Amino acid sequence: MSIQPTSLASRRALVCAALVLTGFFGGSSAWAQAASNQPEGWDSELRLKEAVDINPDPKIVEVNIDARVERITIAPGKTVEAFTYNGQVPGPLIRLNVGDRLIVHFTNHLPMATTIHWHGVRVPIEMDGVPGISQPEVKPGGAFTYDLMVPDPGLFWYHPHVATAEQVGFGLYAPLVVEDPAEKSRLGVVDEIVVVLSDIGIDENGKLEDPESGGTTGMAFGREGNIVLVNGKVGGMGTLKARSGAPMRWRILNAAKSRYFSLDLDGQPLVKIGSDGGLIEYQTTATSLVLGCAERVDLIVQPKGSAGGELLLHSFVFNRGYGSVEFRPAEEPLFKIQFADGPAYSGPAPTRSTRAITPYSAEGATPLELLLTIDQLQDGRFQYGIDHKPYWTAKAFTAKLGETQIWTITNKTPWSHPFHLHGFFFHVVDEKGQAVHPIEWKDTVNVQFDQTVRVLVRFDERPGTWMMHCHILDHADGGLMGTIRVGLPDDPHATHLPHPHDYRF
Ligand SMILES: [Cu+2]
Known part of the structure; x- marks a missing residue:
């Protein structure tokens, strides 16, 4: 790498940072x-x-993202080799304003092909990151x-x-974050943190666990990593003052690719103001809150x-189906809150x-029935599907523009499924x-085992x-897509997606 482009890039970054700062402090918003x-x-500790x-x-955010294998530190003295964006787990937080x-x-x-999918963003199909459908896969060394x-x-x-269960798991x-400055101003909450909950599977030799461990039985359960991560650090290590x-x-x-989190801040109120697609209709208050794979929540605490x-944000074990609560710790620590000296806050309450x-x-509205199913094949292997058809034999559903x-x-299986639709929001009815x-x-909506969820889209x-697809990524891999x-x-030829022997999504 030559010096010139790097210094140019950093000079541009400085100019840009200066502009951002000008906007930040020179802006009129409160x-x-x-x-x-x-x-x-x-x-x-957690930023x-x-x-x-x-x-x-100021209306364009332009970034370089490089997917590469790198050793990351998840706790003092504890490193693991992981798949990373720009050498970090989670990858870099991208911040923009709406529009x-x-x-x-x-x-x-x-060492393998990949793509980027922009989860939840209403992109044109060409930017959706699904190989063979919206773009060619990006081969090793490619861009x-x-x-x-x-x-x-x-x-x-x-x-x-691409090989999503494996790559996300790694x-x-x-x-x-897409910010609406007017919304932020209206809420009047200045202090904000983005928290990425996940896990990673490390074996006794310190190596990444085999993403195929347990065969289709492991797939049917959904493989959870044995180490919980909070913003890339082992759960319980980080502290907010x-x-x-x-x-x-x-x-x-x-x-996380299979793990649910059931949040509890030592029983203190969690005020939920938003979820996947921004603010919700009105805020609600609870002392615990479940987050299925790929779901988001926006809280004021x-x-x-x-x-x-001190307080501790816990994740209590959640029953997401057969065998998901037995023989495991009742709770995992996520992060601590440590109270500073000095008087308690006496300012205005959040709006x-x-x-x-x-x-x-x-x-x-056009009705569509989606039965989430699991079958055991004659050779003993498990296979998920929609109405018993895994994605490699299922025909595409159809919709008209504006429909x-x-x-x-309806979930007919013994496991819960956080069901995700690309490109469009829906709401539960x-x-x-x-x-x-x-x-x-x-x-993404959680469909608990033996339950039915209805949505309008x-x-x-x-x-x-x-x-x-199900966002328990092993389930998607096993047919639930x-x-x-x-x-x-x-298109009579648009029948189904390729078989996993030929291609892994
Ligand atoms: Cu699932």
Whole structure:
């Protein structure tokens, strides 16, 4: 590598940083100038590294992302070799404002092909990252430029869509925050942290666990990594410093490939203001909250305690189906909160969060039945499917542009499935097709074992073949995946996706 491009790039980054700072402190919005309510360095142990924007245009975020194998430190003295974006797990946090353009110069230095899928972002199909459908796979040594707009505020994420269970399990995932400055100003919560929950499987020799361990039985359960990670560090290690009662906003992503997290802050209230597709209709308060794979939650918490005291954010074991609660710890520590000396927070309470959301109407919506099934084949192997058909034999579903569909997703298997649709948001409805309140825009919904979930989805003006699959990535790999052809002419040859012997998504 020559010196010139590097120094050029860093000079551009400096110019850009200067512009960002100018905008930050010179801007007129109240939030940009508001000071932190927390002790100095409150989030330094858990703060994620952010991607460097190399484009001086304030409406364009342009970043370089390189997928490569690197040793990462997950605890003092404990390193593992992982799949990384830019040498880190999670990969760099990308931050934009709603309506911005994102350009990603992506290079692949992994020993295998990969892509990037922008989970939850309403991209055109060409940017959806599914090989053979939306783009060619990016071979080792290859490159691809992603270029997309971010039309919706919220916490999204990016991850590969090639051998996804393996690559995500090995560390390839990162958050993407799309900010709405007006919303931030209205909420009035200055202190914010993005939390990426995940896990990684390390064997007794310190090597990454075989992603095929346990054969199709392991697949049917969904393989969880044996080490929980919080922003890439072993669960329980990180500490946030806090002023008692001072509000903080936690944007949390579950990037684990099979593990659910059931959050509990020593029983203190968790105020949920948002989920997958930004703010929800109105805030709700609970003391525990379940996050299935790929789901996101946006919380406001005001932890209370005495100076020097501590709280712990726990994840309690969650019953996601057969064998998922036995013989395992009842809880995992995620991170600590340590209260600083000094008086408790006495400033204004956060504004109650609401958002006007017009639900879709079930009237005239096209019904689609999705039975999530598992079968044991004659040779003993397990195979997931939609109505008993794994993705390599299933025909694509279809939708017209502008069509609203009501999906009845019934889980006939002994395991829960966080069901994900690419490219479009939906919302949950009851048996009568009426919106469940508060309305949440979702791209991934948990369908518990033996239960049925109904959703309304509208297919807007973005034609293409879009994936739907369980986000327990082993389940997707084992058959629980399908496609929907949106706004495309009938094609008798568009029958099904390739068999896993020929291609692994
Ligand atoms: Cu599943």
